[in-house]
Amino acid sequence: MSYNLFETPIEFLKGVGPLRADILKKELQIFTFGDLLTFYPFRYLDRSRFFQTDELNTNMPFVQLKGYIKDIQFHGGKRITRMTANFYDEHGKIELVWFAGIKWLKDKFRPNIEYIIFGKPTVFNGKFNITHPELQAVAEQNLTTNSSLQAFYNSTEKLKTRGLDSKGISSIMRNLMIQVAGFIEETLPDGLVLDLKLMKRSQAIINIHFPKSFPILAEAQNRIKFEELFFLQLKLLKLKLIRTEKSKGFIFGSVGKHFNDFFFNCLHFELTNAQKKVIKEIRTDLGSGKQMNRLLQGDVGSGKTLVALMLMLLGIDNSYQACIMAPTEILAIQHFENIKKLLKGLDIKVCLLTGSTKTKERKIIHEELLNGQINILIGTHALLEDIVQFQNLGIVIIDEQHRFGVAQRAKLWAKNDQPPHILVMTATPIPRTLAMTCYGDLEISVIDELPPGRKAIKTFHYFESKRLLVFGFMKEQIKQGRQIYVVYPLINESEKLDLMNLMQGYESIVRVFPLPEYAVSIVHGKMKAADKDYEMQRFVKGETQIMVATTVIEVGVDVPNASVMIIENSERFGLSQLHQLRGRVGRGADQSFCILMTGNKISSDGKKRIETMVRTTDGFEIAEQDLKLRGPGDIEGTQQSGITDLKLSDIIKDEKILLLARKTAIEVLNDDPQLENPKNIRIVNELKNLNKHNTNWSKIS
Numbered sequence: 001m002s003y004n005l006f007e008t009p010i011e012f013l014k015g016v017g018p019l020r021a022d023i024l025k026k027e028l029q030i031f032t033f034g035d036l037l038t039f040y041p042f043r044y045l046d047r048s049r050f051f052q053t054d055e056l057n058t059n060m061p062f063v064q065l066k067g068y069i070k071d072i073q074f075h076g077g078k079r080i081t082r083m084t085a086n087f088y089d090e091h092g093k094i095e096l097v098w099f100a101g102i103k104w105l106k107d108k109f110r111p112n113i114e115y116i117i118f119g120k121p122t123v124f125n126g127k128f129n130i131t132h133p134e135l136q137a138v139a140e141q142n143l144t145t146n147s148s149l150q151a152f153y154n155s156t157e158k159l160k161t162r163g164l165d166s167k168g169i170s171s172i173m174r175n176l177m178i179q180v181a182g183f184i185e186e187t188l189p190d191g192l193v194l195d196l197k198l199m200k201r202s203q204a205i206i207n208i209h210f211p212k213s214f215p216i217l218a219e220a221q222n223r224i225k226f227e228e229l230f231f232l233q234l235k236l237l238k239l240k241l242i243r244t245e246k247s248k249g250f251i252f253g254s255v256g257k258h259f260n261d262f263f264f265n266c267l268h269f270e271l272t273n274a275q276k277k278v279i280k281e282i283r284t285d286l287g288s289g290k291q292m293n294r295l296l297q298g299d300v301g302s303g304k305t306l307v308a309l310m311l312m313l314l315g316i317d318n319s320y321q322a323c324i325m326a327p328t329e330i331l332a333i334q335h336f337e338n339i340k341k342l343l344k345g346l347d348i349k350v351c352l353l354t355g356s357t358k359t360k361e362r363k364i365i366h367e368e369l370l371n372g373q374i375n376i377l378i379g380t381h382a383l384l385e386d387i388v389q390f391q392n393l394g395i396v397i398i399d400e401q402h403r404f405g406v407a408q409r410a411k412l413w414a415k416n417d418q419p420p421h422i423l424v425m426t427a428t429p430i431p432r433t434l435a436m437t438c439y440g441d442l443e444i445s446v447i448d449e450l451p452p453g454r455k456a457i458k459t460f461h462y463f464e465s466k467r468l469l470v471f472g473f474m475k476e477q478i479k480q481g482r483q484i485y486v487v488y489p490l491i492n493e494s495e496k497l498d499l500m501n502l503m504q505g506y507e508s509i510v511r512v513f514p515l516p517e518y519a520v521s522i523v524h525g526k527m528k529a530a531d532k533d534y535e536m537q538r539f540v541k542g543e544t545q546i547m548v549a550t551t552v553i554e555v556g557v558d559v560p561n562a563s564v565m566i567i568e569n570s571e572r573f574g575l576s577q578l579h580q581l582r583g584r585v586g587r588g589a590d591q592s593f594c595i596l597m598t599g600n601k602i603s604s605d606g607k608k609r610i611e612t613m614v615r616t617t618d619g620f621e622i623a624e625q626d627l628k629l630r631g632p633g634d635i636e637g638t639q640q641s642g643i644t645d646l647k648l649s650d651i652i653k654d655e656k657i658l659l660l661a662r663k664t665a666i667e668v669l670n671d672d673p674q675l676e677n678p679k680n681i682r683i684v685n686e687l688k689n690l691n692k693h694n695t696n697w698s699k700i701s
């Protein structure tokens with residue numbers, strides 16, 4: 001069929017026309033019949049349920065009442081501006097109010113007719129009222145509605161001016177149904193629909209817009225959610241399949257001298273069980289002959305970098321080069337210093353390449369990469385430049401994935417004819433369901449254990465008014481030899497104000513902690529790199545006791561002696577950022593503290609974030625909470641993941657459906673990897689259809 005009914009431009013739908021079409025396109029991105037069909041209601045109301053006048057509360061969105069309209073009054077003198085009436089049922093009365101349409105309405109009411117009214121209850125002068133209720137005589141009711149559930153659609157002011165409020169949308173939806181209901185095609189194989197006891201797609205779509213009952217609605221929603229998640233998973237898993245098929249992976253077969261030297265001579269502690277488990281998982285990949293694409297999750301300080309280093313050594317033992325890409329220069333430098341220290345005495349050449357590497361030095365690095373003299377290259381985005389070419393790049397470690405786009409990940413694969421193994425490390429724990437959708441094409445390893453001897457960080461929340469108490473606490477900690485971070489937010493929109501805030505904070509700290517007894521470092525984004533580095537180094541060496549900084553330290557220095565993290569205006573930080581910042585302390589053996597300072601007034605979301613931080617240090621719990629508060633679309637790195645294409649499903653609330661969808665997608669692909677079996681033809685067609693409309697997945701592979 002060359003003509004697709006669902007691609008029909010929306011203006012051709014009965015009741016729409018060019019003007020409404022224009023607004024539908026602009027406001028809701030509804031261009032075609034198909035777009036409107038998948039514009040789902042956000043809420044339903046049971047119109048068979050009648051409330052009583054004495055059980056109303058202001059939290060009720062919309063209610064339906066049955067009773068009599070009496071005591072009509074007009075207000076506003078000669079020019080009537082307002083009409084009121086009392087509405088009585090057996091339990092009491094409420095007031096009805098109209099500001100418009102009075103002329104037309106005023107002769108319509110009959111005192112002895114029973115009405116059904118419908119609207120949102122509000123309180124005015126201590127009494128419940130409903131403004132501009134919808135009205136219907138009971139006698140007429142059964143004639144006009146055949147469904148007792150009414151769907152509500154999101155609308156906007158602009159849509160409303162063209163009569164497309166929720167009711168208006170519902171009405172054009174009805175016209176659409178009349179035209180297309182018989183043509184809604186199934187997207188899943190019959191066998192699957194049967195096995196999983198799913199509602200047919202056509203039934204589901206009709207019932208989502210015009211449900212017959214709540215149980216049927218639930219079934220309809222379940223079907224549509226399954227479908228959305230199933231195709232998302234299928235796309236991701238197919239991507240993975242294509243990659244493992246297309247690209248052979250280097251085999252890191254032997255454990256050699258470098259690995260063993262490090263393990264037996266340089267490593268001064270036992271690996272945690274979690275580290276051992278993860279290394280085993282990864283070594284299986286590295287021996288499989290397939291390219292590894294793995295996400296390594298673990299809280300700050302859980303020992304990911306160490307795991308990465310050991311894998312790089314394995315690569316070097318098998319005569320490959322390795323690189324680490326970090327999101328910031330500071331972090332790259334830190335990795336560089338750290339790894340050089342760990343590899344001391346071993347014959348391994350490690351180099352650093354960042355935006356500030358001098359041209360001369362850069363040239364040498366480029367050469368030594370090509371002739372294989374450099375074993376490990378550590379750097380920032382600078383590594384992605386085309387001019388950076390390796391002799392034999394075998395393994396790439398990407399730190400802090402959420403700051404790099406998927407496209408950048410792909411760029412690294414292209415550094416060799418045969419793609420290197422990729423290990424993506426993230427310290428921001430990703431809830432399982434999000435990981436499954438966002439990184440569904442990657443294998444996942446988790447380090448869920450901290451090295452022994454770490455004391456849980458104690459977290460407190462103080463209002464600004466307790467500032468002196470906090471200063472006292474700082475003095476006490478410094479007396480015990482500890483160092484302290486004081487972090488200020490720096491958010492682009494109000495940069496100037498924030499900087500002022502930071503400088504004022506710094507000055508007041510210097511007043512309370514004066515030289516020569518104390519020394520205070522300051523670091524912020526507006527400083528020259530050399531000055532930043534100097535200040536940072538003073539703190540690292542212990543020459544200063546307090547480091548006042550903006551979030552530049554978020555993924556920065558590792559100072560085990562720093563055991564207090566004070567976060568100013570903490571209500572302005574996101575949860576994952578707070579968690580990252582707190583992870584800067586708690587690295588040594590001493591009891592560490594995190595103090596969250598806030599103004600006296602905090603938004604309710606702000607309050608929830610602070611409470612979460614005080615309650616738990618579990619990164620996964622925090623990430624779950626973050627996801628709940630912000631929604632998946634706002635979390636960095638999800639934009640390209642296809643989550644934003646989900647119209648009905650919610651990867652948190654619909655976890656069960658997601659798991660089933662993933663399991664089903666795996667089974668389908670195991671059974672028919674190329675999707676060439678005729679029974680899967682619908683799946684193939686729907687994938688094509690989705691690719692036309694949604695996120696451009698070809699960019700990823």
Ligand code: ADP
Binds near residue numbers: 269
């Ligand atoms: P991450 O990269 O996950 O933040 P790192 O690998 O940087 O963590 O490790 C944090 C600190 O813990 C480092 O100082 C590291 O040497 C140390 N460390 C790592 N693994 C262990 C272990 N098994 N036992 C003790 N200390 C460890």
Ligand code: MG
Binds near residue numbers: 301304305
């Ligand atoms: Mg780290």
